[in-house]
Amino acid sequence: xxTTSLKRILIAGAKNFSRSGLVSIATVLIMxxxxxxxxxxxxxxALLSYTxxxxxxxxxxxxxxxxxxxxxxxxxxxxxxxxxPEVALVTYTSREExxxxxxxxxxxxxxxxxxLDQLGENPLGASIAVKAKDPSEYAAIVNYLxxxxxxxxxxxxxxxxxxxxxxxxxxxxxxxxxxxxxAGLALAIFFALASIIIAFATVRLAIFSSRDEIAVMRLVGAxxxxxxxxxxxxxxxxxxxxxxxxxxxxxxxxxxxGTSLSSWFGGFxxxxxxxxxxxxxxxxxxxxxxxLGGFASxxxxxxxxxx
Amino acid sequence: MIYFDxxxxxxxxxxxxxxxxxxxxxxxxxxxxxxHSGAGKTTLLKMLLAEEKPTEGxxxxxxxxxxxxxxxxxxxxxxxxxxVFQDFRLIPNxxxxxxxxxxxxxxxxxxxxxxxxxxxxxxxVDLGTKGGHFPHQLxxxxxxxxAIGRAxxxxxxxxxxxxxxxxxxPVNTYEIVEILKKINELGTTVVITTHxxxxxxxxxxxxxxxxxxxxxxxxxxxxxIL
Numbered sequence: 001x002x003t004t005s006l007k008r009i010l011i012a013g014a015k016n017f018s019r020s021g022l023v024s025i026a027t028v029l030i031m032x033x034x035x036x037x038x039x040x041x042x043x044x045x046a047l048l049s050y051t052x053x054x055x056x057x058x059x060x061x062x063x064x065x066x067x068x069x070x071x072x073x074x075x076x077x078x079x080x081x082x083x084x085p086e087v088a089l090v091t092y093t094s095r096e097e098x099x100x101x102x103x104x105x106x107x108x109x110x111x112x113x114x115x116l117d118q119l120g121e122n123p124l125g126a127s128i129a130v131k132a133k134d135p136s137e138y139a140a141i142v143n144y145l146x147x148x149x150x151x152x153x154x155x156x157x158x159x160x161x162x163x164x165x166x167x168x169x170x171x172x173x174x175x176x177x178x179x180x181x182x183a184g185l186a187l188a189i190f191f192a193l194a195s196i197i198i199a200f201a202t203v204r205l206a207i208f209s210s211r212d213e214i215a216v217m218r219l220v221g222a223x224x225x226x227x228x229x230x231x232x233x234x235x236x237x238x239x240x241x242x243x244x245x246x247x248x249x250x251x252x253x254x255x256x257x258g259t260s261l262s263s264w265f266g267g268f269x270x271x272x273x274x275x276x277x278x279x280x281x282x283x284x285x286x287x288x289x290x291x292l293g294g295f296a297s298x299x300x301x302x303x304x305x306x307x
Numbered sequence: 308m309i310y311f312d313x314x315x316x317x318x319x320x321x322x323x324x325x326x327x328x329x330x331x332x333x334x335x336x337x338x339x340x341x342x343h344s345g346a347g348k349t350t351l352l353k354m355l356l357a358e359e360k361p362t363e364g365x366x367x368x369x370x371x372x373x374x375x376x377x378x379x380x381x382x383x384x385x386x387x388x389x390x391v392f393q394d395f396r397l398i399p400n401x402x403x404x405x406x407x408x409x410x411x412x413x414x415x416x417x418x419x420x421x422x423x424x425x426x427x428x429x430x431x432v433d434l435g436t437k438g439g440h441f442p443h444q445l446x447x448x449x450x451x452x453x454a455i456g457r458a459x460x461x462x463x464x465x466x467x468x469x470x471x472x473x474x475x476x477p478v479n480t481y482e483i484v485e486i487l488k489k490i491n492e493l494g495t496t497v498v499i500t501t502h503x504x505x506x507x508x509x510x511x512x513x514x515x516x517x518x519x520x521x522x523x524x525x526x527x528x529x530x531x532i533l
Contacts, residue, residue, distance in 0.1 A: 016400065220385070226413055
């Protein structure tokens with residue numbers, strides 16, 4: 001009995017959908033727009049978090065040691081730093097490596113290289129670069145280093161810490177990241193709400209055109225669930241179709257963006273994201289489409305089932 | 308089987324659609340309700356379908372006060388009634404066959420019954436070859452026959468027809484009346500409202516005349532007199 005009703009509701013829903021012609025097409029198109037916005041928000045947030053990760057990755061604090069600092073002391077300081085929970089990575093650059101890097105950097109600048117040769121000795125000190133797990137933790141790390149007891153060989157062996165020069169930049173960056181995340185979220189919610197309301201109104205309009213039909217079904221003695229069922233099924237079908245259209249439309253866009261716009265997006269490859277997250281995109285768009293179509297129909301038919 | 312006990316219907320603006328109507332209809336009766344537009348005929352039928360509630364008084368179907376039924380079980384009550392309207396009210400995106408089958412599906416009948424009963428009913432209303440047509444592909448008379456088929460397919464206790472011939476030409480009117488007579492002879496109570504003098508006079512059955520919300524005549528073998 002229950003399975004027969006379910007089967008009948010599914011068949012009636014599919015027939016309703018295919019026979020409603022233009023109304024169904026309009027509903028699918030509006031839901032396509034809604035789901036496309038949802039999909040773009042997914043890509044946007046992926047791009048945003050990728051960019052943020054990239055930028056965060058580039059921030060570090062460099063500690064420059066004096067030329068007479070003992071290498072083994074610096075290594076010990078490095079080991080101590082690595083034990084801190086805030087620290088993600090510490091890289092040591094020895095005096096010789098610093099010099100090699102300097103030469104590499106100024107390979108075309110003969111004047112500077114000549115001056116360096118004239119000095120006869122290596123003027124560069126060793127340095128360590130510290131990367132924090134979170135940009136807001138740099139201050140704590142610098143505080144830690146400013147305390148002479150934590151530096152093996154004493155605070156006097158530290159020539160300078162470039163954090164103080166970078167401090168304002170780092171702070172601004174930390175703020176910017178926070179603001180971007182919050183603004184992005186607010187924008188996402190706003191767009192999602194707007195498009196959901198439009199999709200909702202369209203589904204309601206589609207059902208409004210069937211209100212006489214609903215009245216007849218009621219008079220013929222159909223139960224409320226039996227009347228509502230096919231409309232909900234038709235709404236879900238519109239959602240499924242819209243999700244499929246969006247997924248299909250995104251593929252060529254992803255191919256184009258992945259090949260031509262990758263450098264513009266700071267190395268973020270849209271196509272790679274599309275293919276590697278396909279299951280996630282598919283499930284998200286499908287479930288948003290099904291829930292949106294089904295729920296909008298449910299609410300809309302409810303209005304015409306009074307009495 | 309139907310009993311209206313001192314039923315009065317007042318609308319919010321104070322106008323009355325029915326005033327103190329007391330009326331009983333026995334099983335297997337054929338009753339025509341006549342009267343001018345606004346006399347209260349349609350309101351009376353709406354009361355019977357539990358589409359509107361009376362301001363005062365009670366409507367009984369067998370021994371049930373139908374306006375005391377909870378909304379959730381109203382559809383069970385409505386399955387005992389077959390309804391025919393002046394404007395047919397078929398479901399536009401279903402074929403003639405599906406319109407009739409829908410009433411059976413809604414009543415929870417199984418697929419085998421539907422497969423055997425619908426063609427039988429389509430033949431009964433003389434539409435054996437037009438089951439696959441949508442309402443807009445059928446004439447008014449054909450649409451009304453589909454509506455009658457839908458009304459009788461669940462073997463209701465009573466058929467209620469509100470101006471069933473109001474939109475039809477004389478030939479189609481005659482056919483519809485013949486079908487309703489046949490249904491009545493097979494043992495179903497039929498209540499119709501009509502403006503058509505010819506229909507009432509040809510029937511020679513009980514006629515209730517209404518005026519301004521009141522019953523002014525009730526003749527066992529009546530004529531259309533206004």
